Amino acid sequence: MLNEMITGTLQLIPKSIVYRVARRYIAGETLSDAVREVKALNALGATATMDVLGEFVKTHAQAVAATNMALQMLDAIEEHKLTSGISVKLTSLGLDIDENFCYTNLRSIVKSASARERFVRIDMENSPYTSRTLELYKRLRKDGFENTGVVLQSRLRRSAADLMSLVEFKAKVRICKGIYIEPPAIAYQSSEEIRENYKKLLIFLFEHKMHVAIATHDDSLVAFAKDWISSIDKSTYEFQMLLGVREALRDSLLKEGYKVRVYVPFGKDWYGYSMRRLKENPEIAAYVFKAMFS
Numbered sequence: 029m030l031n032e033m034i035t036g037t038l039q040l041i042p043k044s045i046v047y048r049v050a051r052r053y054i055a056g057e058t059l060s061d062a063v064r065e066v067k068a069l070n071a072l073g074a075t076a077t078m079d080v081l082g083e084f085v086k087t088h089a090q091a092v093a094a095t096n097m098a099l100q101m102l103d104a105i106e107e108h109k110l111t112s113g114i115s116v117k118l119t120s121l122g123l124d125i126d127e128n129f130c131y132t133n134l135r136s137i138v139k140s141a142s143a144r145e146r147f148v149r150i151d152m153e154n155s156p157y158t159s160r161t162l163e164l165y166k167r168l169r170k171d172g173f174e175n176t177g178v179v180l181q182s183r184l185r186r187s188a189a190d191l192m193s194l195v196e197f198k199a200k201v202r203i204c205k206g207i208y209i210e211p212p213a214i215a216y217q218s219s220e221e222i223r224e225n226y227k228k229l230l231i232f233l234f235e236h237k238m239h240v241a242i243a244t245h246d247d248s249l250v251a252f253a254k255d256w257i258s259s260i261d262k263s264t265y266e267f268q269m270l271l272g273v274r275e276a277l278r279d280s281l282l283k284e285g286y287k288v289r290v291y292v293p294f295g296k297d298w299y300g301y302s303m304r305r306l307k308e309n310p311e312i313a314a315y316v317f318k319a320m321f322s
């Protein structure tokens with residue numbers, strides 16, 4: 029009840045307090061902060077995917093800046109010999125401005141990553157972008173780039189059909205529940221339905237021997253995945269978790285010998301991402317009160 033009240037009024041809470049609570053979910057504001065975080069994760073035995081925060085950009089200049097930052101991330105990964113790929117959001121590369129312009133930006137990032145044998149994951153945003161995101165992914169593959177993968181959200185009813193369309197590409201797919209609230213006409217609403225669809229998508233990927241990134245902090249889905257992967261090739265899956273979320277689960281997966289990749293976001297544009305994370309935190313009320321009164 030208190031959590032719901034806090035979640036509903038989160039927008040009214042001063043940014044400085046939100047930052048204090050949300051700090052655990054982001055590496056910091058600069059690329060050096062992200063490098064430091066990834067080094068620490070690598071030392072623990074985890075791999076990473078770095079992401080510069082920012083989305084829904086409206087100007088060419090902003091999209092070019094995001095593209096350049098992605099290229100700088102790849103430089104930094106190389107320079108510091110990090111075990112990390114990167115994740116990108118297409119609305120930060122100009123998808124709302126012009127699809128071809130966005131593709132040119134995306135292609136330059138994937139090309140640079142390919143030369144360095146690094147992987148670029150294209151994050152999935154809210155439903156108005158689903159088809160276009162998958163199309164640009166397929167365009168990259170038709171252009172010969174293999175070092176890239178997509179994300180499907182088990183919340184969306186269309187994901188099973190989308191997954192089928194990815195079989196011919198032998199796509200590398202991250203499965204997540206989906207962070208964006210979507211209407212009942214296109215999305216499952218109950219956590220049980222979202223979880224069941226998650227399992228179906230996973231089974232499809234396992235059976236088709238497609239590489240799957242199991243992105244969740246949900247104990248029941250982790251247990252379900254573990255049962256399946258005990259009998260499949262280790263190189264075809266990995267667990268993925270978000271920075272600052274359920275670190276004990278991350279550590280126990282590492283200890284059991286599973287490959288775990290941590291999503292490491294950074295940048296000045298931390299507000300939107302952090303708000304989404306905070307709304308998912310079951311202890312949000314306690315965190316917010318602590319930050320307000322400390």
Ligand SMILES: Cc1cc2nc3c(=O)[nH]c(=O)nc-3n(C[C@H](O)[C@H](O)[C@H](O)COP(=O)(O)OP(=O)(O)OC[C@H]3O[C@@H](n4cnc5c(N)ncnc54)[C@H](O)[C@@H]3O)c2cc1C
Binds near residue numbers: 205208243
């Ligand atoms: C690596 C990675 C990449 C992702 N990429 C995308 C993407 O491209 N597009 C997209 O829409 N979504 C993405 N997501 C977000 C995802 O869709 C979910 O919103 C998020 O992971 C929570 O879902 P869950 O499976 O962990 O289940 P939940 O039921 O939300 O969480 C399971 C348990 O984890 C804990 N938990 C979850 N979140 C938090 C939190 N913020 N703070 C503290 N505890 C928490 C709670 O104990 C909760 O009971 C990604 C998630 C991960 C892990």
